[in-house]
Amino acid sequence: MSDKRAETSVRIHEIIASRWSPRLLDGEAEVSGEKLRALLEAARWAPSYGNTQPARYVVGQRGDGTYKRVLDSLTESNRAWAHRAGALLLACALTSNDKGTVPYAEYGVGLATENLVLQAVAEGLVARQMAGFDREAARKAFDLPSGVEPLVVIAVGVPAKPDAPGEDGEVERENAPRRRVPLSEFAFKEWGSAAF
Structure with a gap:
């Protein structure tokens, strides 16, 4: 990969500058x-409103039953590449507790997941x-209780080597430049008036 x-x-910090979301995994x-x-310890120490700590993760490693159930909940287009991940995690939000x-x-789950x-x-x-998964299938597969909402699946792995073969434009997509809106369209002093 490029x-x-x-x-x-x-x-910016090298860890942030280096973060990207490949599909072509080893x-x-x-x-x-x-x-x-x-990874989970880093997520556990994320900030949350009133220290409510709403993030919960269902963790599967390649080859175990949890991994297969998470993989089975993905859309076909995500399954096409995510099966190469070393781990699949289902991130859930605890939306209610005894209070x-x-x-x-x-x-809170977003903050934890970024960590x-x-x-x-x-x-x-x-x-x-990935947002491309069947939430009801995941809920049923893991018997998630009321008050727990499945939000996103996270594929964790090792990027494939630069000369790794890909399918249906995978290599081109992986090598395409990353794009973001310029800072002048992202941060404002007044709406539409660039802060920087």
């Missing part, structure tokens, strides 16, 4: 339990988040 570091207007590479534990509704639960993804980079791994 160098996918972000082209930024100012220097289907033989393993994600160790130790590394998975580090009632958990405010901003989805936001997880950045820790993956620090561990020499990559992680791609």
Whole structure:
């Protein structure tokens, strides 16, 4: 794969600049339990509203039944590449607890998952988040209780080598430049008036 570091207007931390979401993964590479534990520990220490800690993860490693059930819940287009991941995680939001509704639960899962993804980079791994899965199938497959909402699946793995073969435009898509809106269209002093 080509160098996918972000082209930024100012220097940012290398872990953030190096983070990207590949689909072309090494289907033989393993994600160790130790590394998975580090990812989940990073997620566990994310901030949350009132320290409600709403993020929960169902964790599957390639070859186990949990992995297969998560994989089976994915859309066909995501299954086509995600089967090469070393681990598949189902991120869920705990939307209620014994105190009632958990405010901003989805936001809390987003914060936790970004910690997880950045820790993956620090561990020499990559992680791609997917909304393309059947939530009801996942709910049924894992017997998720009321008050637990499946939000996203995260594929964790090792990027394939640059000369790895791909299918149906995978290599071209992986090598395409990354794009973001410019900072002038992202941060404002007044709406439409660039902050920088």
